[in-house]
Amino acid sequence: MGELSRMWRETDHRYRMVGEKCGNCGKLYFPPRDICPTCHRDSIGKMEDIEMSGKGEVVSFTIVHDVPPAFTRQRPYILAIIKLEDGPSMTGQIVDTLPSDIDIGTKVRSVFRKISEDGHSGVIHYGYKFVRDA
Amino acid sequence: MQLSNDVFIIGTGESKYGELWERSLREISVEAGLKAIESSGIRTKDLDAIYMGNSLSGMISGQENIGALMSDYAGIADEDVPTLRIEASTASGAAAVYEAYLSIKSGEYDLVMVGGVEKMTELYGNEMIDISSSILDREWEAFFGGTPAAMAALSARKYMKDFGVGKDVMAAISVNDHKNASMNPTAHFSNIITMEQAINSTPVAEPLNLMDCAPQSDGASSIILASEEFVKREKKEGVKIAGSGISQEYFALHSRDSLYSMKSTVSASRKALQKAKVGLNDISFAEIHDSFSIYGVMALEDIGFAERGKAKDLVFSDIGLKGRIPINPSGGLKAKGFPYGASGVGQFVEGYLQIMGKAGKRQVENAKYGLLHSVAGTGSTSIVHILGGE
Numbered sequence: 001m002g003e004l005s006r007m008w009r010e011t012d013h014r015y016r017m018v019g020e021k022c023g024n025c026g027k028l029y030f031p032p033r034d035i036c037p038t039c040h041r042d043s044i045g046k047m048e049d050i051e052m053s054g055k056g057e058v059v060s061f062t063i064v065h066d067v068p069p070a071f072t073r074q075r076p077y078i079l080a081i082i083k084l085e086d087g088p089s090m091t092g093q094i095v096d097t098l099p100s101d102i103d104i105g106t107k108v109r110s111v112f113r114k115i116s117e118d119g120h121s122g123v124i125h126y127g128y129k130f131v132r133d134a
Numbered sequence: 135m136q137l138s139n140d141v142f143i144i145g146t147g148e149s150k151y152g153e154l155w156e157r158s159l160r161e162i163s164v165e166a167g168l169k170a171i172e173s174s175g176i177r178t179k180d181l182d183a184i185y186m187g188n189s190l191s192g193m194i195s196g197q198e199n200i201g202a203l204m205s206d207y208a209g210i211a212d213e214d215v216p217t218l219r220i221e222a223s224t225a226s227g228a229a230a231v232y233e234a235y236l237s238i239k240s241g242e243y244d245l246v247m248v249g250g251v252e253k254m255t256e257l258y259g260n261e262m263i264d265i266s267s268s269i270l271d272r273e274w275e276a277f278f279g280g281t282p283a284a285m286a287a288l289s290a291r292k293y294m295k296d297f298g299v300g301k302d303v304m305a306a307i308s309v310n311d312h313k314n315a316s317m318n319p320t321a322h323f324s325n326i327i328t329m330e331q332a333i334n335s336t337p338v339a340e341p342l343n344l345m346d347c348a349p350q351s352d353g354a355s356s357i358i359l360a361s362e363e364f365v366k367r368e369k370k371e372g373v374k375i376a377g378s379g380i381s382q383e384y385f386a387l388h389s390r391d392s393l394y395s396m397k398s399t400v401s402a403s404r405k406a407l408q409k410a411k412v413g414l415n416d417i418s419f420a421e422i423h424d425s426f427s428i429y430g431v432m433a434l435e436d437i438g439f440a441e442r443g444k445a446k447d448l449v450f451s452d453i454g455l456k457g458r459i460p461i462n463p464s465g466g467l468k469a470k471g472f473p474y475g476a477s478g479v480g481q482f483v484e485g486y487l488q489i490m491g492k493a494g495k496r497q498v499e500n501a502k503y504g505l506l507h508s509v510a511g512t513g514s515t516s517i518v519h520i521l522g523g524e
Binding site for chain 1: 384386
């Protein structure tokens with residue numbers, strides 16, 4: 001149960017894909033960070049929340065067969081790095097499709113889904129996954 | 135105080151690497167340490183400090199504070215030797231050597247022991263997948279199903295696509311590792327494997343198969359480092375640490391410019407070579423961090439043994455013990471084994487044996503300089519050392 005606050009504080013970012021925009025150079029970041037790696041101290045206090053579009057394309061993907069306990073029921077699943085139109089790249093699953101319909105360059109969009117659960121009676125974690133953007 | 139100059143490895147020791155069900159974390163660690171003490175002919179009371187490399191003992195064994203634990207069980211609790219644990223995930227061992235090296239370089243210490251230990255087989259396989267995923271970004275990679283193998287697979291897929299190569303380029307790294315490990319009594323695996331076996335093994339995270347992935351091994355390695363002054367005074371033989379480099383890169387794979395180049399390795403190897411004042415052509419052998427075969431391929435290119443995308447011109451013909459650049463004479467992480475915090479120190483054990491000419495059947499001819507490469511996580515930290523020279 002010690003995980004509750006760790007999960008709760010990320011809900012904006014995981015449910016609505018809220019990242020950051022550097023108020024100094026304008027670059028977008030996801031996941032959120034408090035300091036822009038380009039502007040350093042000029043960005044402190046100037047990082048603004050901004051919602052990502054959730055649209056992007058597959059940079060690379062894998063079909064994961066050896067999975068951690070929390071993902072046993074999803075085995076095997078597709079994990080990908082997605083480059084968002086907004087700029088940042090992120091890691092997430094691709095669902096509702098066969099691996100054979102996915103390739104590097106495939107267009108995807110984010111959806112809100114259950115990610116994992118802490119055993120039979122534990123907390124259920126939610127967040128983004130991706131589907132093909134037909 | 136007069137600053138010491140060079141730092142030498144004057145002795146090494148290791149436990150067997152493998153599935154050591156009947157042996158504990160402290161037992162294998164002490165075994166490696168005592169062997170290193172014996173090999174160097176020093177007395178424990180002369181040690182100025184001990185640095186322990188370890189990555190996951192807290193999560194695996196529920197045991198932190200292992201620096202103090204190890205010095206106690208080495209029987210030197212009364213000798214007042216400061217002992218610290220150094221953590222840099224899968225590069226913890228190399229990081230511990232790096233810190234020990236600096237402590238002698240600084241002039242503060244003359245004689246330091248470095249240990250690396252990991253007990254990987256205490257838990258069931260899929261529990262270990264979750265725990266080993268703590269070397270990744272827990273909140274933005276592992277939370278969504280990222281595992282170490284999955285992240286390496288993302289690099290592999292992109293590499294294969296961009297350079298139009300097959301799985302055989304990666305498999306060649308594993309085949310070479312197993313061949314060398316068959317001549318290393320310490321190694322986890324003693325069997326050789328064929329290209330076909332490697333390519334057709336069970337999928338773990340496609341396109342990576344079981345034979346692309348280093349095993350979960352128990353193991354401990356230890357080395358003794360001494361200042362030049364100590365070596366001269368005590369008339370010891372040793373192998374010089376000629377140069378070292380450590381570099382950082384973005385933490386999560388998705389934050390980086392490239393999925394198949396570790397900037398940290400490019401930079402760390404450049405720094406280490408510069409400090410050692412040698413070129414890649416002087417290197418007689420290399421121990422590279424192939425926790426996944428694709429990382430071996432990437433290391434060959436990032437270090438500079440092959441141009442980007444051209445590891446295929448090297449791996450089939452030139453990385454054997456008699457090849458142009460022998461890779462992983464020890465058997466590497468794939469076949470010597472991969473106890474996270476020990477493997478970085480284990481590379482120094484191999485480097486020492488090779489340069490001293492004591493590597494037995496797997497001896498590289500005229501081994502003069504060795505390059506040791508260790509990586510944390512998916513490349514967030516790389517540590518490179520050059521051994522050898524006068």
